[in-house]
Amino acid sequence: MRYRRTPIEIEAPESLGYDSIANNLAESSFADMSLGEYGIDTDVGELLLQYGDHRGVPALREQIASDSDAVGADQVLVTSGAAPALFIVATALLESGDHVLIEEPNYATNLETPRALAAEVEGLPIRFEDGWELDLERVESMLRPETRLLSVTYPHNPTGAMIDADALERLVAIVEAHPMARLLVDETYRELAFGEPLPVAAGLSPRVISVSSMSKTYGLPGLRMGWLITRDPELDEILLAAKEQILICGSAIDEEMAARVLAARGRILPPIRTQVAEHLGIVRDWIAGQDVFEWVEPRAGVVGMPRFRDPGAYDAERFHSSLLDDHGTYVGPGHWFDQPRTCFRLGYGWPQTDELRRGLDALLAAAADARA
Ligand SMILES: Cc1ncc(COP(=O)(O)O)c(C=O)c1O
Numbered sequence: 166m167r168y169r170r171t172p173i174e175i176e177a178p179e180s181l182g183y184d185s186i187a188n189n190l191a192e193s194s195f196a197d198m199s200l201g202e203y204g205i206d207t208d209v210g211e212l213l214l215q216y217g218d219h220r221g222v223p224a225l226r227e228q229i230a231s232d233s234d235a236v237g238a239d240q241v242l243v244t245s246g247a248a249p250a251l252f253i254v255a256t257a258l259l260e261s262g263d264h265v266l267i268e269e270p271n272y273a274t275n276l277e278t279p280r281a282l283a284a285e286v287e288g289l290p291i292r293f294e295d296g297w298e299l300d301l302e303r304v305e306s307m308l309r310p311e312t313r314l315l316s317v318t319y320p321h322n323p324t325g326a327m328i329d330a331d332a333l334e335r336l337v338a339i340v341e342a343h344p345m346a347r348l349l350v351d352e353t354y355r356e357l358a359f360g361e362p363l364p365v366a367a368g369l370s371p372r373v374i375s376v377s378s379m380s381k382t383y384g385l386p387g388l389r390m391g392w393l394i395t396r397d398p399e400l401d402e403i404l405l406a407a408k409e410q411i412l413i414c415g416s417a418i419d420e421e422m423a424a425r426v427l428a429a430r431g432r433i434l435p436p437i438r439t440q441v442a443e444h445l446g447i448v449r450d451w452i453a454g455q456d457v458f459e460w461v462e463p464r465a466g467v468v469g470m471p472r473f474r475d476p477g478a479y480d481a482e483r484f485h486s487s488l489l490d491d492h493g494t495y496v497g498p499g500h501w502f503d504q505p506r507t508c509f510r511l512g513y514g515w516p517q518t519d520e521l522r523r524g525l526d527a528l529l530a531a532a533a534d535a536r537a
Contacts, residue, residue, distance in 0.1 A: 166256075166281050171273040173501040187493030188524035192515035193272075193322050193468050195357070195384040195437050203383075203433055205425045214417050219409055221392065222420040228427035229377075229392055232355075235368030240396050242404055243415050247353045247378035247391040248274050253407045254349055254374055254393060257400070258314055259284045266307055267316040268299070270323055270470075270502035275316055275351060289315075293472065293508070296461050297326035305339050312346045315339075319363060320354035323502050323510035324470045325463020330363055337369045347400075348373045353391075354466040356382040356434065357441065357514070367394035374400070379423055381467065382437065384515070389416075390423040441467055444513040444521055451525045457532045460511075467514025468497075476507035477537070484535035485509075491534065492527035 174180070178191050200207050220226060221243025230238040244250040255278040259265060265279050269288035279286045289307060291297045299317070308315060317336065320327050328336075333350070340348040350366035352375050367375035378391030395401050426433065445463065452460055452471070460471035473479050485506060488494050497510030513521055 167283065168281055169277070171277055171501075173273045173497070176498075176501070178495060181495070186489070186495045188520050188527055189495055189516055190511050190513070190521065190524040190528075191495040191497045192512040193466075193497075193510070194381040194386060194512075195441065195467060195514045196517070197386070197515070198384040200385075200422060200426070203426060203429065205422065205429065207422070209418050209421055212417060212421055217414045217417050217420065219405060219414045221415055222417070222424060225420050225424040225427065226392075228424055229394070232362075233365035233368035236365055236394055236396065240367070240394055240401065242393050242395075242401070242408060243420060244391045244393060244408060245389040245412065245415055245419070246380060246386070247351065247376050249411070250376040250378070250391050250393040251275060251349075251351065252278050253404055253411070254376065255279050255282060255284075255314075257403045257407050258347060263313045264309055264311055265314040265316065266304070266312055267314075268318060268321070270504055271316075271318055272322045272351065272353075273501065275318060276503075279314075279316075284313075289317075291321075291324065291326060293324075293461060293470070297321065297324045297470075299326070299328055299332065301332060301335050301339065304336065308339065308343050308346060310343065310345065312343060314347055314349055316349040316351070318351035318353070320357060320463075320465030322354065322466065323468050323497060324461065325466050325468050326461075327358070327464035327466075328363070333363055333366060334369065337366070337373055340372055341370060346372070350375050352377040354381050356430075357438075357467055358465045359442070365394065367396055371395070371397040379426065383426060383433065384437075385423075385426065388419050388423055388426075390419055441514050444516075444518065447518070447521055448511065448513045448525065455529055457529060468510050468512050470502075470504075470508055470510055472499075472505075472508035473532070476505070479507065479532060480535045480537050481506040484531050487534040488527060488531035492531050494524045494527035494531070496524075496528070 226238040261283040380386035
Protein backbone atom coordinates (compact mmCIF):
# COMPACT_ATOMS: atom_id res chain seq x y z
CA MET A 166 0.00 0.00 0.00
CA ARG A 167 1.20 3.51 -0.80
CA TYR A 168 -0.67 5.74 1.64
CA ARG A 169 -0.87 9.49 1.16
CA ARG A 170 -3.06 12.06 2.85
CA THR A 171 -5.54 13.67 0.48
CA PRO A 172 -6.18 17.44 0.30
CA ILE A 173 -9.80 16.98 1.45
CA GLU A 174 -8.57 15.41 4.69
CA ILE A 175 -5.63 17.78 5.23
CA GLU A 176 -7.84 20.84 4.68
CA ALA A 177 -11.05 19.48 6.24
CA PRO A 178 -12.95 21.85 8.57
CA GLU A 179 -12.13 19.61 11.53
CA SER A 180 -8.41 19.87 10.68
CA LEU A 181 -8.68 23.66 10.34
CA GLY A 182 -10.71 23.90 13.56
CA TYR A 183 -14.48 24.42 13.44
CA ASP A 184 -14.05 27.56 15.55
CA SER A 185 -12.01 29.24 12.82
CA ILE A 186 -14.95 29.10 10.36
CA ALA A 187 -17.99 31.34 10.84
CA ASN A 188 -19.98 30.03 7.88
CA ASN A 189 -19.21 26.43 7.11
CA LEU A 190 -20.48 25.52 3.65
CA ALA A 191 -17.78 22.88 3.18
CA GLU A 192 -19.55 19.95 4.81
CA SER A 193 -21.19 17.08 2.97
CA SER A 194 -23.73 15.97 5.55
CA PHE A 195 -26.80 17.08 7.40
CA ALA A 196 -25.97 19.20 10.48
CA ASP A 197 -23.92 17.39 13.13
CA MET A 198 -26.31 16.14 15.80
CA SER A 199 -26.21 14.64 19.27
CA LEU A 200 -28.17 11.58 20.33
CA GLY A 201 -29.91 13.78 22.90
CA GLU A 202 -31.23 16.09 20.17
CA TYR A 203 -32.73 13.03 18.49
CA GLY A 204 -34.35 11.95 21.76
CA ILE A 205 -32.40 8.68 21.84
CA ASP A 206 -31.99 6.87 25.15
CA THR A 207 -28.22 6.91 25.76
CA ASP A 208 -28.15 4.71 28.84
CA VAL A 209 -25.72 1.83 28.17
CA GLY A 210 -24.83 1.19 31.80
CA GLU A 211 -25.99 -2.42 31.63
CA LEU A 212 -24.55 -3.15 28.18
CA LEU A 213 -21.97 -5.93 28.38
CA LEU A 214 -18.80 -4.74 26.68
CA GLN A 215 -17.74 -8.08 25.28
CA TYR A 216 -16.42 -8.88 21.82
CA GLY A 217 -19.63 -8.68 19.85
CA ASP A 218 -20.96 -10.42 16.76
CA HIS A 219 -18.19 -10.01 14.17
CA ARG A 220 -20.71 -8.91 11.55
CA GLY A 221 -22.32 -6.34 13.84
CA VAL A 222 -25.08 -6.63 16.43
CA PRO A 223 -28.11 -8.42 14.85
CA ALA A 224 -30.64 -5.72 15.83
CA LEU A 225 -28.61 -3.16 13.84
CA ARG A 226 -28.14 -5.43 10.83
CA GLU A 227 -31.86 -6.16 10.79
CA GLN A 228 -32.60 -2.44 10.73
CA ILE A 229 -30.19 -1.97 7.82
CA ALA A 230 -31.52 -4.98 5.88
CA SER A 231 -35.12 -3.81 6.32
CA ASP A 232 -34.45 -1.24 3.57
CA SER A 233 -34.60 -4.02 0.97
CA ASP A 234 -36.77 -7.12 0.49
CA ALA A 235 -33.87 -8.71 -1.38
CA VAL A 236 -31.29 -8.40 1.39
CA GLY A 237 -31.08 -10.30 4.68
CA ALA A 238 -29.42 -9.27 7.93
CA ASP A 239 -26.80 -12.00 7.36
CA GLN A 240 -25.69 -10.22 4.20
CA VAL A 241 -24.89 -7.01 6.06
CA LEU A 242 -21.42 -6.39 7.46
CA VAL A 243 -21.17 -3.45 9.86
CA THR A 244 -18.03 -1.30 9.64
CA SER A 245 -16.88 1.78 11.50
CA GLY A 246 -18.08 4.17 8.78
CA ALA A 247 -18.42 4.00 5.00
CA ALA A 248 -14.74 4.90 4.55
CA PRO A 249 -13.47 1.62 6.08
CA ALA A 250 -16.13 -0.26 4.10
CA LEU A 251 -14.70 1.24 0.90
CA PHE A 252 -11.20 0.33 2.08
CA ILE A 253 -12.21 -3.27 2.76
CA VAL A 254 -13.89 -3.63 -0.64
CA ALA A 255 -10.93 -2.16 -2.54
CA THR A 256 -8.30 -4.22 -0.70
CA ALA A 257 -10.37 -7.41 -1.00
CA LEU A 258 -10.98 -7.08 -4.74
CA LEU A 259 -8.00 -5.27 -6.20
CA GLU A 260 -4.33 -5.96 -6.66
CA SER A 261 -1.60 -3.92 -8.24
CA GLY A 262 -2.31 -3.40 -11.95
CA ASP A 263 -6.00 -4.41 -11.82
CA HIS A 264 -8.25 -2.25 -13.95
CA VAL A 265 -10.91 -0.31 -12.07
CA LEU A 266 -13.33 2.26 -13.48
CA ILE A 267 -14.32 4.94 -10.96
CA GLU A 268 -16.75 7.79 -11.41
CA GLU A 269 -14.94 11.13 -11.33
CA PRO A 270 -15.18 13.52 -9.55
CA ASN A 271 -15.87 11.48 -6.42
CA TYR A 272 -15.38 11.30 -2.69
CA ALA A 273 -11.58 11.04 -2.40
CA THR A 274 -11.34 7.62 -0.69
CA ASN A 275 -13.22 5.98 -3.53
CA LEU A 276 -10.31 6.89 -5.79
CA GLU A 277 -7.47 6.96 -3.30
CA THR A 278 -7.50 3.40 -1.91
CA PRO A 279 -7.40 1.81 -5.39
CA ARG A 280 -4.57 4.23 -6.21
CA ALA A 281 -2.73 3.29 -3.02
CA LEU A 282 -3.00 -0.34 -4.12
CA ALA A 283 -1.39 0.65 -7.44
CA ALA A 284 -4.47 -0.53 -9.31
CA GLU A 285 -4.95 0.87 -12.81
CA VAL A 286 -7.48 3.54 -11.91
CA GLU A 287 -9.42 4.94 -14.85
CA GLY A 288 -11.76 7.85 -14.24
CA LEU A 289 -15.31 7.60 -15.52
CA PRO A 290 -15.96 11.29 -16.04
CA ILE A 291 -19.21 13.08 -15.36
CA ARG A 292 -19.23 16.71 -16.49
CA PHE A 293 -20.94 19.96 -15.56
CA GLU A 294 -21.65 20.56 -19.28
CA ASP A 295 -23.67 17.31 -19.40
CA GLY A 296 -25.64 18.20 -16.28
CA TRP A 297 -23.45 15.64 -14.41
CA GLU A 298 -25.36 12.89 -16.26
CA LEU A 299 -23.80 9.45 -16.38
CA ASP A 300 -23.39 8.22 -19.97
CA LEU A 301 -24.28 4.53 -19.78
CA GLU A 302 -23.05 3.81 -23.29
CA ARG A 303 -19.72 5.27 -22.31
CA VAL A 304 -19.61 3.05 -19.22
CA GLU A 305 -20.22 0.05 -21.44
CA SER A 306 -17.47 1.04 -23.85
CA MET A 307 -14.94 1.72 -21.07
CA LEU A 308 -15.41 -1.58 -19.25
CA ARG A 309 -12.83 -4.14 -20.37
CA PRO A 310 -13.02 -7.94 -20.17
CA GLU A 311 -10.47 -7.80 -17.35
CA THR A 312 -12.06 -4.88 -15.39
CA ARG A 313 -12.44 -5.89 -11.75
CA LEU A 314 -14.56 -3.09 -10.40
CA LEU A 315 -16.92 -0.35 -11.54
CA SER A 316 -17.40 2.20 -8.76
CA VAL A 317 -20.17 4.79 -8.66
CA THR A 318 -21.65 7.03 -5.96
CA TYR A 319 -25.37 7.93 -5.90
CA PRO A 320 -26.66 10.32 -4.71
CA HIS A 321 -23.37 11.81 -5.83
CA ASN A 322 -20.77 13.66 -3.85
CA PRO A 323 -19.59 16.34 -4.72
CA THR A 324 -22.16 17.28 -7.41
CA GLY A 325 -25.59 16.25 -6.10
CA ALA A 326 -26.12 14.24 -9.29
CA MET A 327 -28.55 11.33 -9.23
CA ILE A 328 -29.59 8.39 -11.41
CA ASP A 329 -32.96 6.72 -11.51
CA ALA A 330 -33.76 3.09 -10.71
CA ASP A 331 -33.78 2.15 -14.44
CA ALA A 332 -30.27 3.51 -14.92
CA LEU A 333 -29.10 1.63 -11.83
CA GLU A 334 -30.56 -1.58 -13.24
CA ARG A 335 -28.84 -0.93 -16.55
CA LEU A 336 -25.53 -0.46 -14.73
CA VAL A 337 -26.07 -3.80 -13.01
CA ALA A 338 -26.81 -5.46 -16.37
CA ILE A 339 -23.67 -3.93 -17.91
CA VAL A 340 -21.52 -5.29 -15.08
CA GLU A 341 -23.20 -8.69 -15.22
CA ALA A 342 -22.13 -8.93 -18.87
CA HIS A 343 -18.49 -8.64 -17.73
CA PRO A 344 -17.60 -11.85 -15.86
CA MET A 345 -14.63 -10.40 -13.93
CA ALA A 346 -16.34 -7.17 -12.85
CA ARG A 347 -18.29 -6.15 -9.80
CA LEU A 348 -20.27 -2.99 -9.22
CA LEU A 349 -19.63 -0.95 -6.08
CA VAL A 350 -22.39 1.53 -5.30
CA ASP A 351 -21.50 4.05 -2.61
CA GLU A 352 -24.98 4.74 -1.21
CA THR A 353 -23.85 6.91 1.67
CA TYR A 354 -26.46 9.56 0.73
CA ARG A 355 -29.19 7.08 -0.24
CA GLU A 356 -31.73 8.26 2.33
CA LEU A 357 -31.20 11.86 1.25
CA ALA A 358 -32.98 11.24 -2.05
CA PHE A 359 -35.52 14.00 -2.75
CA GLY A 360 -38.17 11.43 -3.65
CA GLU A 361 -38.16 7.66 -3.36
CA PRO A 362 -34.62 6.42 -2.55
CA LEU A 363 -32.93 4.11 -5.06
CA PRO A 364 -33.25 0.41 -4.26
CA VAL A 365 -30.40 -0.94 -2.14
CA ALA A 366 -28.10 -1.83 -5.03
CA ALA A 367 -26.74 -5.05 -3.50
CA GLY A 368 -30.31 -6.37 -3.56
CA LEU A 369 -30.29 -6.24 -7.38
CA SER A 370 -27.52 -8.78 -7.97
CA PRO A 371 -24.87 -10.82 -6.16
CA ARG A 372 -22.34 -8.95 -8.33
CA VAL A 373 -23.14 -5.66 -6.62
CA ILE A 374 -21.77 -4.33 -3.33
CA SER A 375 -23.54 -1.55 -1.42
CA VAL A 376 -21.74 0.75 1.00
CA SER A 377 -23.42 3.24 3.32
CA SER A 378 -23.29 4.84 6.74
CA MET A 379 -25.00 6.95 9.41
CA SER A 380 -22.69 9.92 8.83
CA LYS A 381 -24.44 12.01 6.20
CA THR A 382 -28.19 11.54 6.45
CA TYR A 383 -28.30 11.59 10.24
CA GLY A 384 -25.39 14.02 10.80
CA LEU A 385 -23.72 11.44 13.07
CA PRO A 386 -20.20 11.02 11.62
CA GLY A 387 -18.79 10.79 15.14
CA LEU A 388 -20.68 7.55 15.68
CA ARG A 389 -18.34 5.98 13.08
CA MET A 390 -21.01 3.62 11.92
CA GLY A 391 -21.32 2.24 8.39
CA TRP A 392 -21.83 -1.01 6.53
CA LEU A 393 -21.41 -2.96 3.36
CA ILE A 394 -23.81 -5.45 1.82
CA THR A 395 -23.19 -8.30 -0.61
CA ARG A 396 -25.31 -11.28 -1.56
CA ASP A 397 -22.26 -13.19 -2.82
CA PRO A 398 -21.37 -15.66 -0.01
CA GLU A 399 -17.77 -16.16 -1.18
CA LEU A 400 -17.07 -12.45 -1.35
CA ASP A 401 -18.88 -11.97 1.95
CA GLU A 402 -16.49 -14.42 3.63
CA ILE A 403 -13.49 -12.45 2.32
CA LEU A 404 -14.94 -9.11 3.43
CA LEU A 405 -15.65 -10.55 6.89
CA ALA A 406 -12.07 -11.85 7.07
CA ALA A 407 -10.80 -8.36 6.23
CA LYS A 408 -12.96 -6.81 8.94
CA GLU A 409 -11.83 -9.40 11.48
CA GLN A 410 -8.18 -8.75 10.68
CA ILE A 411 -8.61 -4.99 11.05
CA LEU A 412 -11.14 -4.74 13.89
CA ILE A 413 -12.31 -8.20 15.03
CA CYS A 414 -15.70 -6.62 15.71
CA GLY A 415 -17.18 -3.16 16.06
CA SER A 416 -17.72 -1.00 19.15
CA ALA A 417 -20.62 -2.43 21.20
CA ILE A 418 -21.66 1.05 22.33
CA ASP A 419 -21.64 2.58 18.85
CA GLU A 420 -23.59 -0.33 17.41
CA GLU A 421 -26.19 -0.15 20.17
CA MET A 422 -26.63 3.59 19.60
CA ALA A 423 -26.85 3.17 15.84
CA ALA A 424 -29.54 0.51 16.24
CA ARG A 425 -31.53 2.84 18.48
CA VAL A 426 -31.27 5.69 15.94
CA LEU A 427 -32.33 3.51 13.00
CA ALA A 428 -35.25 2.12 15.02
CA ALA A 429 -36.46 5.72 15.36
CA ARG A 430 -35.85 6.82 11.77
CA GLY A 431 -39.52 7.05 10.91
CA ARG A 432 -39.60 9.96 13.36
CA ILE A 433 -36.09 11.33 12.73
CA LEU A 434 -35.94 11.45 8.92
CA PRO A 435 -38.93 13.64 7.93
CA PRO A 436 -37.66 16.85 9.62
CA ILE A 437 -34.21 16.27 8.14
CA ARG A 438 -35.70 16.01 4.66
CA THR A 439 -37.80 19.13 5.23
CA GLN A 440 -34.80 21.19 6.31
CA VAL A 441 -32.68 19.95 3.40
CA ALA A 442 -35.46 20.92 0.95
CA GLU A 443 -35.76 24.39 2.52
CA HIS A 444 -32.03 24.96 2.29
CA LEU A 445 -31.91 23.81 -1.32
CA GLY A 446 -34.64 26.38 -2.03
CA ILE A 447 -32.51 29.11 -0.44
CA VAL A 448 -29.53 28.25 -2.64
CA ARG A 449 -31.77 27.95 -5.71
CA ASP A 450 -33.12 31.49 -5.12
CA TRP A 451 -29.61 32.80 -4.48
CA ILE A 452 -28.29 31.28 -7.72
CA ALA A 453 -31.19 32.84 -9.64
CA GLY A 454 -30.52 36.27 -8.12
CA GLN A 455 -26.88 36.74 -9.19
CA ASP A 456 -24.75 36.22 -12.28
CA VAL A 457 -21.32 35.37 -10.84
CA PHE A 458 -21.87 31.64 -10.24
CA GLU A 459 -23.78 28.89 -12.03
CA TRP A 460 -24.59 25.33 -11.01
CA VAL A 461 -26.41 22.23 -12.02
CA GLU A 462 -29.08 22.03 -9.39
CA PRO A 463 -28.61 18.97 -7.17
CA ARG A 464 -31.13 16.17 -7.69
CA ALA A 465 -30.40 14.54 -4.33
CA GLY A 466 -28.22 14.82 -1.24
CA VAL A 467 -26.88 17.91 0.51
CA VAL A 468 -24.12 19.18 -1.79
CA GLY A 469 -23.78 20.86 -5.17
CA MET A 470 -20.87 22.04 -7.25
CA PRO A 471 -21.17 25.65 -8.44
CA ARG A 472 -18.55 27.36 -10.60
CA PHE A 473 -17.73 30.85 -11.82
CA ARG A 474 -19.70 31.66 -14.97
CA ASP A 475 -16.69 33.53 -16.31
CA PRO A 476 -13.67 31.89 -14.67
CA GLY A 477 -11.19 34.14 -16.52
CA ALA A 478 -12.61 37.22 -14.80
CA TYR A 479 -11.66 36.03 -11.28
CA ASP A 480 -8.50 35.07 -9.42
CA ALA A 481 -9.48 31.75 -7.84
CA GLU A 482 -6.66 31.86 -5.27
CA ARG A 483 -7.74 35.30 -4.08
CA PHE A 484 -11.34 34.19 -4.02
CA HIS A 485 -10.70 31.26 -1.69
CA SER A 486 -8.30 33.13 0.60
CA SER A 487 -10.60 36.17 0.86
CA LEU A 488 -13.61 33.90 1.41
CA LEU A 489 -12.06 32.34 4.49
CA ASP A 490 -9.74 35.06 5.81
CA ASP A 491 -11.97 38.11 5.22
CA HIS A 492 -15.45 36.60 5.19
CA GLY A 493 -15.07 33.60 7.54
CA THR A 494 -16.62 31.26 5.00
CA TYR A 495 -15.42 27.88 3.85
CA VAL A 496 -16.40 25.74 0.85
CA GLY A 497 -14.79 22.62 -0.61
CA PRO A 498 -12.48 23.97 -3.31
CA GLY A 499 -12.33 22.08 -6.61
CA HIS A 500 -8.87 20.62 -5.98
CA TRP A 501 -10.34 18.42 -3.22
CA PHE A 502 -11.94 16.56 -6.13
CA ASP A 503 -9.18 16.92 -8.75
CA GLN A 504 -11.20 19.78 -10.31
CA PRO A 505 -10.24 23.41 -11.00
CA ARG A 506 -10.41 25.80 -8.03
CA THR A 507 -12.87 27.94 -9.99
CA CYS A 508 -15.51 25.45 -8.91
CA PHE A 509 -16.27 24.31 -5.39
CA ARG A 510 -18.48 22.00 -3.40
CA LEU A 511 -21.19 23.85 -1.57
CA GLY A 512 -22.77 21.98 1.32
CA TYR A 513 -26.24 23.34 2.07
CA GLY A 514 -27.43 20.64 4.48
CA TRP A 515 -24.99 21.19 7.33
CA PRO A 516 -25.13 24.91 8.20
CA GLN A 517 -27.95 26.47 10.17
CA THR A 518 -30.25 28.56 7.97
CA ASP A 519 -28.73 31.93 8.99
CA GLU A 520 -25.26 30.59 8.52
CA LEU A 521 -26.15 29.35 5.04
CA ARG A 522 -27.53 32.76 4.07
CA ARG A 523 -24.45 34.56 5.42
CA GLY A 524 -22.18 32.12 3.61
CA LEU A 525 -23.96 32.73 0.30
CA ASP A 526 -23.58 36.51 0.74
CA ALA A 527 -19.90 35.95 1.54
CA LEU A 528 -19.38 34.04 -1.71
CA LEU A 529 -20.44 37.11 -3.68
CA ALA A 530 -18.36 39.44 -1.50
CA ALA A 531 -15.25 37.28 -1.96
CA ALA A 532 -15.89 37.08 -5.69
CA ALA A 533 -16.00 40.90 -5.80
CA ASP A 534 -12.66 40.97 -3.95
CA ALA A 535 -11.20 38.54 -6.47
CA ARG A 536 -12.16 40.23 -9.73
CA ALA A 537 -9.07 40.02 -11.95
C1 LIG B 1 -19.62 9.34 -0.88
C2 LIG B 1 -18.98 9.12 0.45
N1 LIG B 1 -18.67 7.89 0.83
C3 LIG B 1 -18.12 7.64 2.03
C4 LIG B 1 -17.82 8.66 2.92
C5 LIG B 1 -17.21 8.34 4.24
O1 LIG B 1 -18.07 8.62 5.27
P1 LIG B 1 -18.08 7.87 6.68
O2 LIG B 1 -16.83 7.04 6.78
O3 LIG B 1 -18.11 8.95 7.71
O4 LIG B 1 -19.28 7.03 6.68
C6 LIG B 1 -18.09 9.98 2.54
C7 LIG B 1 -17.73 11.11 3.42
O5 LIG B 1 -17.64 12.25 2.99
C8 LIG B 1 -18.71 10.21 1.29
O6 LIG B 1 -19.04 11.44 0.89
